Structures are given as C-alpha cells and as structure tokens.
Amino acid sequence: MARKKGRDINGWLIVDKPAGVTSTAVVAKVRWALDAKKAGHAGTLDPDATGVLAVALGEATKTVSHIADALKCYDFTVNWGAETTTDDASGQVLRESPARPTADQLRAALPGFTGQIMQVPPAFSAVKVDGERAYDLAREGEALDLAARPLWVDSLTLIQADPDSARLEMVCGKGGYVRSIARDLGRELGTLGHVAHLRRTWSGPFEAEDAVPFDRIDRESQDWLESRLLPLEAALEDMPMLRATPDGARRIRNGNPGEVTGTAEWGETVWVSDAQGPVCIGRYQGGTVQPERVFNL
Incomplete structure (x- = not known):
C-alpha cells in the first residue's frame, strides 16, 4: 500500500x-x-x-x-550555588558553592553579557563535533572542549533577585544558549549557576x-x-515587500528575474507578491527581482 x-x-x-x-x-x-x-x-x-x-x-x-x-526573547530563572552537567536542573550536580551574589553585583555584571559576546555552548547541546552531536558524545562520558561562538545579546535584564536565585529576561540573536548565560554568570559572580526555568516568550x-x-x-x-x-x-513582516507585474510574476515563478513595482536598496533581500499571494524571496536589482526562494502556492 x-x-x-x-x-x-x-x-x-x-x-x-x-x-x-x-x-x-x-x-x-x-x-x-x-x-x-x-x-x-x-x-x-x-x-x-x-x-x-x-x-x-x-x-x-x-x-x-x-x-x-530573528531576535528571540527568553524569561528564565537561574539557581545559584551549583553547576550541573547540562547547565540546567535536569543534569547531575558537578560542583557546589556557598557564595551568593547580591542584586547589585548581578546588575553590575549584566553589561558584560550584552552586545556581541563569545559563548561556549553547553556540553549537552546540538553543536556538532567532528560530525557528531555534542549531546551524544557527552552522554558517552566524553570530555568536550567546545569552541566559543559569537552571539548577539540585545538586552539582558534583571527582573527579580532572591538570595538563592534570580529571574532575568534576555533578547538575543540566533544560536544563543540561555544555559550558557546562567553558567557563565555564576562563574563571573564568584559562585555557580544553572537554569531552573526557561520560557521563550516571543520569536521574531x-x-x-x-x-x-x-x-x-x-x-x-x-x-x-x-x-x-x-x-x-x-514571517516576512520585517522585509520589504514589492509587487510583481503579471509578466514579472510569471517569469519569477519560472526561476527568472521578474519586473516589480516599488523600490528597495540594490541587492536588498525582499519578498514579492501578486494578486495570488506571495511569489518569492529574492534580491532587488533595480526594477526587477532575482528570485532565491519561489513559493508554489
């Protein structure tokens, strides 16, 4: 069958x-x-x-x-005093610390975690190491030395501070690991930390x-x-939209540059529509668009 x-x-x-x-x-x-x-x-x-x-x-x-x-927003809680294998509450405790940061110490540390930063992913992550997922190697007990990767952190804000935990909100770009932020904040503050709760409140x-x-x-x-x-x-609301002429839409749907109305910057990524709906995503070339992804609707 x-x-x-x-x-x-x-x-x-x-x-x-x-x-x-x-x-x-x-x-x-x-x-x-x-x-x-x-x-x-x-x-x-x-x-x-x-x-x-x-x-x-x-x-x-x-x-x-x-x-x-696109940028994404996370609401998360960090528990102080312990670092885990997974950098969240599901992992086994690796190390413990009696130290606890004050709210003022935490606020003073946050600017160092905003803007363009370098971040080492958690061992239990989907990052590939020699063609294998890091979490598969970590489960096998292999010690990993993952390379730091760039991450744009648009904002990192303290919402609430308690003696043993802190609630924060982070807006960041692609590839960010909140668990790494919790781990690295703990180390920066002279203690240890892991994520106890994590919620993505918006995505683009x-x-x-x-x-x-x-x-x-x-x-x-x-x-x-x-x-x-x-x-x-x-998904395309932050991208310029141009309108295809009838002949332009036909040409674009066949994978060729097509005539559009409206303007954008030369070489800018735009999306194109016609009376039937979205036609493509492509590059504006001064009166025409070179399609990169054509929609078959």
Whole structure:
C-alpha cells in the first residue's frame, strides 16, 4: 500500500511548547493533526523549556531561516550555588558553592553579557563535533572542549533577585544558549549557576499569547487548527515587500528575474507578491527581482 503523502497546507502554527516535550515531537504532532505533507520549526527549544515554537507548514518552510535568524526573547530563572552537567536542573550536580551574589553585583555584571559576546555552548547541546552531536558524545562520558561562538545579546535584564536565585529576561540573536548565560554568570559572580526555568516568550513576530497550547493539538478539529494558522508572509513582516507585474510574476515563478513595482536598496533581500499571494524571496536589482526562494502556492 502506498504511503499517504498528506495535504498541501501552508502557513505557520505557533505552539506553546510544554516542558518534557522535544521540539521535534511538537512538529510531528502538528503535522499529524493537520495531515500536512511538510512541516518544520524555526529554532529548537530545550526539552525542559516552554514557550513559543513556530511550526512552519508547506511552503512556509521556505521562510524558516528568516525566523531562525530573528531576535528571540527568553524569561528564565537561574539557581545559584551549583553547576550541573547540562547547565540546567535536569543534569547531575558537578560542583557546589556557598557564595551568593547580591542584586547589585548581578546588575553590575549584566553589561558584560550584552552586545556581541563569545559563548561556549553547553556540553549537552546540538553543536556538532567532528560530525557528531555534542549531546551524544557527552552522554558517552566524553570530555568536550567546545569552541566559543559569537552571539548577539540585545538586552539582558534583571527582573527579580532572591538570595538563592534570580529571574532575568534576555533578547538575543540566533544560536544563543540561555544555559550558557546562567553558567557563565555564576562563574563571573564568584559562585555557580544553572537554569531552573526557561520560557521563550516571543520569536521574531510570533508571541506566546498567540500560541496554541500543545495539549489542544490532538483535541481540536482540523478546522479549528487551520483557523489558528498564520499566513506564510507573517514571517516576512520585517522585509520589504514589492509587487510583481503579471509578466514579472510569471517569469519569477519560472526561476527568472521578474519586473516589480516599488523600490528597495540594490541587492536588498525582499519578498514579492501578486494578486495570488506571495511569489518569492529574492534580491532587488533595480526594477526587477532575482528570485532565491519561489513559493508554489
């Protein structure tokens, strides 16, 4: 019997991921519930983390990189006094410290963790080492010496400070590990730290208040879930939009440069639409756009 391929369904479903579920499992559940042919997500959340997971369906998967590259906001709690194998509460305690930072000490340290910083990922992360995932090597007990990577931290704000913990909010770019921030803050403050709670409150244009609770995905009808879909172009709101002429749209859909109306900077990434909807993402070339990703809607 031939395997059913699923439906051609396009758009974004924003899911409020609970703790204890992997990002991959969320995508699989959404794809199953909507009987979608194709699905993916824009930015992995740790299994113990909660909050915004943007699931792309169909042609929206061609816009995933734009959400993955966008700023994201995290609300998290750091527990002081212990460092763990995973840099969060799920790991085994490696070291302990009786020292505790004051709120003033913590505020004074935060500027050193903003702007363009270098960050060493946690040992238990999806970073590849000689073609293998770091978390697989870490589970086998291999000692890892991961290289520091650049990270843009737009802001890091103290929300609440208690004797044994602190709640913070971080807005950062692609590839940031909140667990590494907790670990490195602890060391900077003369103690040790790990993440006790982590929630992504928004990701690019997608916010938690607009998200579908994960436990409703298999309880609601397909029609209800489809009513919660955001259009493909929701991922492109910070990108200039130009309008294709009828002939330009035809040429673009065939993979060729096409005529557009409107203007942008030469070489700027834009998205193009016509009366039928999104046509492509491409580069503006002074009156025409060279397509890079063409939408088959």
